[in-house]
Amino acid sequence: xxxxxxxxxxxxxxxxxxxxxxxxxxxxxxxxxxxxxxxxxxxxxxxxxxxxxxxxxxxxxxxxxxxxxxxxxxxxxxxxxxxxxxxxxxxxxxxxxxxxxxxxxxxxxxxxxxxxxxxxxxxxxxxxxxxxxxxxxxxxxxxxxxxxxxxxxxxxxxxxxxxxxxxxxxxxxxxxxxxxxxxxxxxxxxxxxxxxxxxxxxxxxxx
Numbered sequence: 001x002x003x004x005x006x007x008x009x010x011x012x013x014x015x016x017x018x019x020x021x022x023x024x025x026x027x028x029x030x031x032x033x034x035x036x037x038x039x040x041x042x043x044x045x046x047x048x049x050x051x052x053x054x055x056x057x058x059x060x061x062x063x064x065x066x067x068x069x070x071x072x073x074x075x076x077x078x079x080x081x082x083x084x085x086x087x088x089x090x091x092x093x094x095x096x097x098x099x100x101x102x103x104x105x106x107x108x109x110x111x112x113x114x115x116x117x118x119x120x121x122x123x124x125x126x127x128x129x130x131x132x133x134x135x136x137x138x139x140x141x142x143x144x145x146x147x148x149x150x151x152x153x154x155x156x157x158x159x160x161x162x163x164x165x166x167x168x169x170x171x172x173x174x175x176x177x178x179x180x181x182x183x184x185x186x187x188x189x190x191x192x193x194x195x196x197x198x199x200x201x202x203x204x205x206x207x
Contacts, residue, residue, distance in 0.1 A: 051075060060104075
């Protein structure tokens with residue numbers, strides 16, 4: 001359950017996003033109406049993440065969900081973002097909000113996958129709007145299995161329209177927000193098994 005401090009930090013993050021976006025384009029201004037949805041989506045996703053260990057957010061963009069996961073969990077959150085202007089915003093948020101468990105990786109996911117050498121294995125990944133599942137799976141294939149835990153999971157927010165395509169391959173999880181009543185859908189990719197359906201998904205997934 002969110003406490004007042006959590007809510008205040010999340011609100012400050014959203015406020016900083018609007019201020020920063022006024023001079024540097026990191027979040028579509030046309031999407032401001034959807035900002036509450038993306039915020040709540042990230043909050044629910046944080047509840048699916050292991051609250052300790054290493055979490056990697058792929059294609060962090062303006063910080064959804066990576067920043068919110070860092071605010072709401074004790075995981076060490078590594079935000080991987082290829083665009084330098086977005087990384088600067090993430091670094092600004094890290095400093096401004098004093099988020100000690102947030103790391104902004106200087107490079108894209110391919111570089112991260114080939115250079116991650118820490119002894120601590122990655123427990124969870126997230127990929128919100130990074131790429132369609134076939135391309136995401138190809139990217140994940142670049143991570144050495146020795147770098148993530150045997151039970152590691154990648155959580156991918158999806159739409160209800162994507163759900164029928166993805167259910168046959170692994171578990172699709174639904175979460176209802178206790179605050180808004182909205183239902184959010186997530187595709188769970190089990191890292192130890194995704195190679196077994198990657199090729200088939202590439203030909204079947206058409207959205």
